Each structure stands twice: as C-alpha cells, then as structure tokens.
Amino acid sequence: MKILDSIQLRISGPICQQCAHFQNEPAHVEEAYRGLTVFSSGFASVRDQDGFCEYNQLYLSARDSCPHFAPRHTPPKPII
Amino acid sequence: MTPTETKPVDANQPSGWQEFWLKEDWWAVWLGLGIVLLAYVFYLSGSSISWIAVSPAKWSTLSQLGAQLSTTGIRYLALLGAFLILFTVVISFIGQKPKAFIPAFIFVFILSTVIYIAGSWDQANRYNLEPPLVALLLGLFLSNVVGLPRWLDAGFRVEFYIKLGIVLLGATLPFTLIIWAGPVAILQASIVSIVTFLTIFFTARKLGLDHRLAAVLGAGGAVCGVSASIAVAGAVRAKKEHPPIAISLVVFWAIILIIALPLVSRTIHLPTGVGGAWIGTSEFADAAGLAAAQSYGGYAGKGLGISGTADQALASYTLIKVIGRDIWIGIWTFVLALIAVTVWEKSETNSKVQVGQIWWRFPKFVIGFLIASVLTTLIVHGNTLGDYNKLVKPALIAPITSLRTWAFTFSFLSIGLTTRFRELAAAGIKPFIAFTAGVIVNVILGYILSVVVFGHYWSSVVTH
Numbered sequence: 001m002k003i004l005d006s007i008q009l010r011i012s013g014p015i016c017q018q019c020a021h022f023q024n025e026p027a028h029v030e031e032a033y034r035g036l037t038v039f040s041s042g043f044a045s046v047r048d049q050d051g052f053c054e055y056n057q058l059y060l061s062a063r064d065s066c067p068h069f070a071p072r073h074t075p076p077k078p079i080i
Numbered sequence: 081m082t083p084t085e086t087k088p089v090d091a092n093q094p095s096g097w098q099e100f101w102l103k104e105d106w107w108a109v110w111l112g113l114g115i116v117l118l119a120y121v122f123y124l125s126g127s128s129i130s131w132i133a134v135s136p137a138k139w140s141t142l143s144q145l146g147a148q149l150s151t152t153g154i155r156y157l158a159l160l161g162a163f164l165i166l167f168t169v170v171i172s173f174i175g176q177k178p179k180a181f182i183p184a185f186i187f188v189f190i191l192s193t194v195i196y197i198a199g200s201w202d203q204a205n206r207y208n209l210e211p212p213l214v215a216l217l218l219g220l221f222l223s224n225v226v227g228l229p230r231w232l233d234a235g236f237r238v239e240f241y242i243k244l245g246i247v248l249l250g251a252t253l254p255f256t257l258i259i260w261a262g263p264v265a266i267l268q269a270s271i272v273s274i275v276t277f278l279t280i281f282f283t284a285r286k287l288g289l290d291h292r293l294a295a296v297l298g299a300g301g302a303v304c305g306v307s308a309s310i311a312v313a314g315a316v317r318a319k320k321e322h323p324p325i326a327i328s329l330v331v332f333w334a335i336i337l338i339i340a341l342p343l344v345s346r347t348i349h350l351p352t353g354v355g356g357a358w359i360g361t362s363e364f365a366d367a368a369g370l371a372a373a374q375s376y377g378g379y380a381g382k383g384l385g386i387s388g389t390a391d392q393a394l395a396s397y398t399l400i401k402v403i404g405r406d407i408w409i410g411i412w413t414f415v416l417a418l419i420a421v422t423v424w425e426k427s428e429t430n431s432k433v434q435v436g437q438i439w440w441r442f443p444k445f446v447i448g449f450l451i452a453s454v455l456t457t458l459i460v461h462g463n464t465l466g467d468y469n470k471l472v473k474p475a476l477i478a479p480i481t482s483l484r485t486w487a488f489t490f491s492f493l494s495i496g497l498t499t500r501f502r503e504l505a506a507a508g509i510k511p512f513i514a515f516t517a518g519v520i521v522n523v524i525l526g527y528i529l530s531v532v533v534f535g536h537y538w539s540s541v542v543t544h
Binding site for chain 2: 006007008026027033034035036037038039040041043044045046047048049050052057058059060061063064
C-alpha cells in the first residue's frame, strides 16, 4: 500500500537536528511563542524535539529532513 | 574532518535516556513518586509527612488566624525550603537559571499561601473566594494591570506544577476506579474529540485556511489545548506563524471556560462528579480544567444544592481529561503527520513519518499518575473502611492531598501570571470563527454526554 511507504521505523541520513537552519532550544521556543507557557511548555514531552527551520520557515520535527540540508558548524545536541 | 562536516547521527541511539532528566514530564514523575514513597516510608514507621505538608485550618477571625500562624509558621517556611530545593534541582537539570527561578518561586509561594489561607476562611464561599479562581484572577490582575518584570517568568511553570499535582492526584485515586471508569472516559472523550476536531478542521478549510493551520487549530480545541496544537504543529510541519494563532485562541477560550463551566454547572445544580466530567470533556488545557474542576468541587456541601464531594469532581475530570484525551496525543500526531506527507504537502520536506512519535510525544507524567494510583491502592488494600478513615487517610493520604493542592495552586496562579493578553498574537477572524465553532460543539456535546447519557455514571464515582 502506498500509505505504508510513508511510514518508517528508523531514521537514516541527515536530519534537521544536524542542520544549520534548525533551532529547537526549549527556551528559544518559549521566547518565540509568547503564550506557550500559559498552558504548555517548551520542556514538555509532547513537543518532543521540534523546532524552527529558518530556511523553510516551518515548525517541524528534529527528525525531519529536506533537500536544503546544511550541516551545522558546531555539533548538534544529541536528539533525545 | 572540517568544522562544517558533521557525522550523521542515528536518532534511534540510546541518547534517548537524556529525556529522563531533560523533560518536565519525567521530573513530575520522579518528584511525585518520590513524595508518595517518602510518605509511605514515614507511614510504615508509624509517623507521617504531615508536619511539612502543612495546610491552613478553617478560621473565622483574624485573631484565630494569627494564633494558627504563630504555631504553624515554621512549617510553612520548611515547606518553602523543601519545594525550593526540589524545584531548583529540576530547573537546573532542564537547563534554566536557578538565579532567576529562586526569587520568582518565593514570590509564587507567598502569593499561593495567601490564596490558600483566604480559601480557608469560613466565609470564603459566601464571597465566592474559591482558591483556584482567586489565584487565576489575582495572577491576571498582576500581569495585565500592575505588570511584572519578565525575569519572574522563570518561576511561573504552569505545566510542571500541574503535572506534579496530577501525579500526586493519582496517589489519592484508587486504581480500581481508573479500571472501572477508564473505558467510559475514553469512549466519551473520543466521541467529543473527533467531532470537535472535524468541526474545527472543516470550518477552517471552508473559510479557506491552510490544511496545517486547520489541523493545529483542531487539535487545540479537541485534544489537549496548547500542548496538542504545538505537538501537531511539529508533526505536520506547520508554518512558523501557525502555532501562535492556536495558542491565542486556546488561551482566550480556556480562560472563559474556567469561569463559565463551574458557573453554569452551579446554576443547574450538577452533582460534582457530573460537573467534573463535563469540564473534563469541554475544557482544553489540563491546568485550566483542573482550576475549573477544583472550583466546582469546592461548592459541594456548602448548602448550594450541589451533591457529591470535591474529590468526585477532580476524579471524573482527571479520568476524562488524562485517560480519555491526553494519552492519545501521540496517535493524533501520527495520523495527522501521515495525512500531511501523503496528501497535503508532499514537496516541502522529503522525510517519512516515524511510528516512534506515538511514544516520543506521549505525555510521560501520565505514567507517574498511574503508578502512584497502583502504589496507594496496594498500600491501602486490606484495610477496612474504618481503618482507612482513622489511620491511613490522616497519616498518608491527607498530606499527599495537601501537597497536591499546593502544586495546583502554584499552577493556577501561574496561569494568570503568564497570561499577558497584549502579547498574544492576533488570531484573525477566520481562525477565530473556526475555533469558536468547535468550542460551541464541544461544550454542547460535552454536556449531552456528561449529563444526559453518562450522568448516572459520573455521579456515582467512588473515590475512596
């Protein structure tokens, strides 16, 4: 089935967490999204490791990837 | 290797262990279960943690209150010290600055003490001084009228306090109740969540809004408020400007419903268990709903014609909200992510949907809530009702309930203190219409299911 092709169990290849365009520090997310802390938190499990892609102007998962990947100059924090 | 070259990491490697000390959810589990175990150790040794788990006794006059505080004042200081030590450890581990947190938390504790004491006045109910509502309104006044320095926000951790309170709440709910009422809670919450989501989603689409914004709004109204919106936003790759729209709408309606749902329930004299179920079905965020449910439970036994107990309101609320709605957030994000990559947006990213997000996004504090419930159920097992009321309740359950009330009060106050209306993003008329349509459906359907269909069920919730 075509839909099953879109599901994967393990990640391979470069991901947003390693990309220079990606920023997902919880404090940064809370600062950017004023009001987030009223009923949620940058440090909540539901947020996983999501963050901002400054290239695509998206809010997405650290496990995502795209053709515009650019390696970081500094090593990324490990994904948790 | 040059500095620009980075070895691909395998995101499935054991670095996931770091979640145990970097996420608030897990810290709520560690602290909550630690408190329960400590309380049990003291109980087994014939003692109790009740000395430090201080709570104000009922008082009528200021001289009575003065006399009470002159003997218990040292216990409040000890409690402040204990909370400060524990919470500062948490704040340090998750990467925030203790220097800002410590004075901010002392501010929260002092205000919470005043609110808790005011709520213990024997005339408090006459003037509608329900502690959760007083905490919320005082916080809103201070943040929006008086104005507070931004650095104080370090101590206003609504989510952390509420999660800790929910884990402690688990210790006061029998696991048999969760088993008995869980399936009905899941059925009722699922019906409302799906209908509300579809209402918001298709109204938004009809108004021409983007698929992803429609999904982010729908999740906020149907699952668990801001937490669901932000989780779905990440899963469906929302545009950067989408989450703030949902945040503004959830905050706006959640605060209205904190006040409106208990008020309407009180007017039509709903039993506390039924009122709690309705609030659990129709409120969005955990903290907002607990403020409303605790307020409504406070009306029980006050000669207002409301049957049931305060605990029933909290129990039915928590069953519907936590068991019926919160734990399914991973499934919602997985399904919506799958739809996003296969139908809505195929071009912007090239990755696939990971099944693991069902666990990654699971609200882990629920695990602590369930374990706490199992633990106390095992501890209490074998006691007669007489022994429970005479021995177990005052020495073990009452101190945990007191600490739970403190955690909830910190959270309710922090809701008000963090809500700065002028800082919320403008939502726009179309998202407002779509979300409001969902709110209307949610409240009406929630009422029908909680009162008409399952009313007999929720009014008979047994909490001991």
